[in-house]
Amino acid sequence: MDKIKNLIAKLIINVLDENINEKDILEKIEVPKDNKNGDFSYPCFNLARVLKKSPVVIANEIKEKIVLDEKLQKVEAVNGFLNFYLNNTNVLEDVLKNILEQNENYGKSSEGKGQKIVIDYSSPNIAKPFHLGHFRNTVLGSAIYKLYNALGYEIVGINHLGDWGRQFGLIIEGYKRFKDEYDLKKEPVKVLAQIYARMNKIAKEDESVMDIARDNFKKLEQGDKEAVALWEYFREVSLEEYNRIYDLLGSKFDSYNGEAFYNDKMDEIISILEDKKVLEDSQGAKVVNVGDDIPPCIVLKSNGSTIYATRDLAAILYRVRNYDFTKAIYVTATDQILHFKQVFEVAKHLVDKKYQEGLVHVPYGMVRLKSGKMSSREGTVIYINDLIKEAIEKSKKIIVEKNTDVDDIDKLAKQIGIGALTFNYLKSGKIKDVIFDLDDTLKFDGETGPYVQYTYVRTKSILDRANFNIKNIDAQNIKFDLLKEDEEINLVKELQKFQDIIRKSANSYEPSILTRYIIDISALFSKFYNNCKVLSCEDEYVKQARLALVYATSIVIKNGLTILGIECPDKM
Ligand code: ARG
DSSP: HHHHHHHHHHHHHHOOOOOOHHHHHHHOBBOSGHHHHHHHHETTHHHHHHHHHOOHHHHHHHHHHHOOOOOOOEEETTTTTEEEEEOHHHHHHHHHHHHHHHHGGGGOOTTTOOOEEEEOOOBBBBBBBOOOOHHHHHHHHHHOOOOOTTTTTTEEOOOOOOSTTTTHHHHHHHHHHHHGSOOOOTTTHHHHHHHHHHHHHHHOOOOOHHHHHHHHHHHHHTEEEEEHHHHHHHHHHHHHHHHHHHHHOOOOOOOOOOOOTTTTSSSHHHHHHHHHTTTTEEEEEEEEOOOOOOOOEEEEEETOBBBBHHHHHHHHHHHHHOOOOSSEEEEEEGGGHHHHHHHHHTTTTSHHHHTTTTEEEEEEEEEETTTTOTTTTTOOOOOOHHHHHHHHHHHHHHHHHHHHOOOOOHHHHHHHHHHHHHHHHHHSSSSSSSEOOOHHHHHHHSSSHHHHHHHHHHHHHHHHHTTTTGGGGOOGOOOOOGGGHHHHHHHHHHHHHHHHHHHHHTTTHHHHHHHHHHHHHHHHHHHHHHHHHHHOOOOOHHHHHHHHHHHHHHHHHHHHHHHHHHOOSSSO
16 A cells, blocks of 8 residues: 555656655545545645645646556546546555565554654543443543554553542541441442442531541541552552453553642642743632633632642643653543643643644543433443443353354353444544444444454355465465456455555544444455355356455454454354
């Protein structure tokens, strides 16, 4: 893919009189969504500035002068775009050989080498249940983590735990009062959440409870032994539970430094802001003005205490110093859009411009149940543990009904259940609200995880039945030029886009692009398999070429799903 982009960039440069950087051209070459607009397209808009002509004129001029290589069939100039069409026979062979050769590395690149990306994701509040929203956050963040990793960046995953704040004073009090009434061994986080809810109710009726809570939190801040020990216990049992979920999802974190970690790092922030004279008084609170269209960012409350934003400011400075990042990404629900706008504005006073410009907030929409069940206010939160359990159990039932012959049914049920949940969250654009229904996500047809996993299993079973083993096959001897059917060509052309899709997905923080691409590949594969004989193909050469195409498809689906955090079962 990149080979062809390089080629096109060179051909364009060759006909330009002006001195233009090849890289600038290369970066702009895109793969059009619709094949009607060619296989590659170059928008001439950037050149317009340099050449002082309209993009339309430039496109026409280049089209007249350009000398095409054998890999390209034709070029058209349309509205300032140059649309390049590949010479199929030549290119299909290149693409497929490349996929077979690179195998599990196909799609990866090293363009991010030497650059670090920090991604702050999942970040639940301890002693509170991990619910559907956190789950969406975690699969989204994990996918972005793996997308950038595939592009060669070094990634630092940070779980910025919500492990600080006055609520811990309340939980400490509740724990002391009620711990004997509950079984804390079995599901400690659920119990702590219940105790917290109970204490909130009590505090509404009895104001003195809030004073006790405040006092407890003060003790915690000052390092009181008992308070700290309890807080550590809350944190530990919460992390134990979250880690079980992260293991199931294959999510990686390099740091669990949460809000508490910044407790002793906020004074510096206040003094920097003071030195820069940007800290202003507002009704007793200390704030930083961040422009006319958004409210000022509160840094110290009127009682002198710090808030969530203060800790995020300290975290930015810490991450700049310790990670020297190219980008620092934050994944949270849309309700924190304003928070990050404010914090990123204040960061201008704390860190160099290049770091401040690397701060990115990636917001995602709400998750609702089809049955309308999810509301934390009514106490009908769906615990993700329960949901995962249900998904796995239902998958197991389906496997039994289908009479699948597998050795480890529990492993397969896990792969399908978790894959289905993950896929469902990733397939819609991140900002969209997701309406969730477990039975829909577990369907074996339609745009679901099981459907793409099943497509993968089909490719495997075809290859097995044909005794196709890439180790025994010399790709040089496969006659790829025998692949001439539309279904074959369309599939190969789509497989070719893989790296570009990864890049687009990463750079727009939108794993749904990759997810939908895998759905497209699966659909194109079905079309191909329905229309072209593979196992029963009489011509041995055509059969080998088609098997190689099946194998290439399996590689792309597997590599793609791996980035999304979804496993590929061998049988289903
Ligand atoms: N704990 C927060 C929540 O559950 C999310 C934290 C996001 N990360 C951050 N650096 N603020 O809403």
